[in-house]
Amino acid sequence: MRKIQMVDLQSQYQKIKDTVDASIQEVLNSSAYINGPYVHEFQADLEKYLGVKHVIPCANGTDALQIAMMGLGLEQGDEVITADFTFAATVEVIGLLKLTPVLVDVEPDTFNIDIEALKKAITPKTKAIVPVHLFGQCANMEAVLEVAKEHNLFVIEDNAQAIGADYTFSNGTKKKAGTMGDVGTTSFFPSKNLGCYGDGGAIFTNNDELAHTLRGMVNHGMYKRYYHDVVGVNSRLDSIQAAVLKAKLPLLDSYCDARRKAAEYYSNAFANNPNIITPTISDFTTHVFHQYTLRITNGKRDELHQHLLDNEIPNAIYYPVPLHAQKAYQDDRYNEADFTITNQLIDEVISLPMHTELDEEQLAFITKTINDFI
Known part of the structure; x- marks a missing residue:
């Protein structure tokens, strides 16, 4: 591989x-x-x-x-x-x-x-x-x-x-x-x-x-x-x-199609995993999958992040800190109660490898590694 x-x-x-x-x-x-x-x-x-x-x-x-x-x-x-x-x-x-x-x-x-x-x-x-x-x-x-x-x-x-x-x-x-x-x-x-x-x-x-x-x-x-x-x-x-x-x-449209194909593979592989929420696509837009981002709902996002790295599968957390909590942008005007979704997402999201060159062998390894762990 x-x-x-x-x-x-x-x-x-x-x-x-x-x-x-x-x-x-x-x-x-x-x-x-x-x-x-x-x-x-x-x-x-x-x-x-x-x-x-x-x-x-x-x-x-x-x-x-x-x-x-x-x-x-x-x-x-x-x-x-x-x-x-x-x-x-x-x-x-x-x-x-x-x-x-x-x-x-x-x-x-x-x-x-x-x-x-x-x-x-x-x-x-x-x-x-x-x-x-x-x-x-x-x-x-x-x-x-x-x-x-x-x-x-x-x-x-x-x-x-x-x-x-x-x-x-x-x-x-x-x-x-x-x-x-x-x-x-x-x-x-x-x-x-x-x-x-x-x-x-x-x-x-x-x-x-x-x-x-x-x-x-x-x-x-x-x-x-x-x-x-x-x-x-x-x-x-x-x-x-x-x-x-x-x-x-x-080649942009073909690049986007390749990303969609990889995203479809991911989503199908995770469909029956109760601890994973796969990306939702709104009815009014197509999705070009600059990122493929999961929500991990059993509290093991950080453990999964490290487990993937240990298995040489790169991944990223976009984004670990909400903007309202960043030191540069903190403001007394903000109320934490107004950011319930963002504050939840920062603990759940994880983005997987996503590009035009992913092959089925790689996708199978990534998805099996995740499903076996979560």
């Missing part, structure tokens, strides 16, 4: 090696390392794939979130609501911009933002909602957008983990994850479903005026060289990373 890896980027690379190597060599030959042709070509390809008017490439997913908030003109003290159970980047940029993060609980089955908790958190100072499409499936965007419309709030989609997922509205309209709010963001971190070989990110919007603002902001606020019209940052996707992403984008 091949060595099991949490994410097997090397095996994936070997299948696209000729294309990737040739593309990178072309960049080296051209010396167009910043804003070269591959950046513009990838941008256009991604706009077409997502069905969105504007893609603004940038340096990473965290920058994408920060720049999106800057572009919307949010001001110090404005409240921004997001999920408590997610990676810190989402709340990090809210803090960096001197906005006020308002963390709310999540759903127990999808781990995405709880709509009722969202509604209760709205105050006159609320200006935006950041739904996170956690682990690979969309939050309840129809409900989020309804709340936002009622209260005149911006919606910023954190799509770092669900690029390629499809959302179906109640009227049958379909949209790609990240294209439904005022602005969407994503990360191209190497382990993502669409990952580059370094850092990278992008911002999506259908708003022409906002897109213009964002394009300047990612480049020091310049629209004309050395003329700075807005306060900006230095956040560009470099040409080598764009070349890698351009090579991988046509």
Whole structure:
């Protein structure tokens, strides 16, 4: 059996090696390392794939979130609501911009933002909602957008983990994850479903005026060289990373299908285990399984974590500490009673190896090891 890896980027690379190597060599030959042709070509390809008017490439997913908030003109003290159970980047940029993060609980089955908790958190100072499409499936965007419309709030989609997922509205309209709010963001971190070989990110919007603002902001606020019209940052996707992403984008749907196939194997294998809750997929979204995350309900999550490591099966706990309890984001405004689901999840969740290169022998070994232990 091949060595099991949490994410097997090397095996994936070997299948696209000729294309990737040739593309990178072309960049080296051209010396167009910043804003070269591959950046513009990838941008256009991604706009077409997502069905969105504007893609603004940038340096990473965290920058994408920060720049999106800057572009919307949010001001110090404005409240921004997001999920408590997610990676810190989402709340990090809210803090960096001197906005006020308002963390709310999540759903127990999808781990995405709880709509009722969202509604209760709205105050006159609320200006935006950041739904996170956690682990690979969309939050309840129809409900989020309804709340936002009622209260005149911006919606910023954190799509770092669900690029390629499809959302179906109640009227049958379909949209790609990240294209439904005022602005969407994503990360191209190497382990993502669409990952580059370094850092990278992008911002999506259908708003022409906002897109213009964002394009300047990612480049020091310049629209004309050395003329700075807005306060900006230095956040560009470099040409080598764009070349890698351009090579991988046509394969994104097949990558997501491979992850779904592995997830189906996992879920079938654990179906009769009373101590395991497998991922739930909402009716309105597809799931691209950036992560495959179980809930272990018999109190043995930590023991399982170590048992898997002892058997050379990598695994991870996403996330061990809720954001409201992190030292950087603690606040007297928060009440533990408002985070019952998140506080439960941190003791139960465990994520298994999930990538495009998992084979049946590996999956059988992983699932047998878990079922025999739990």
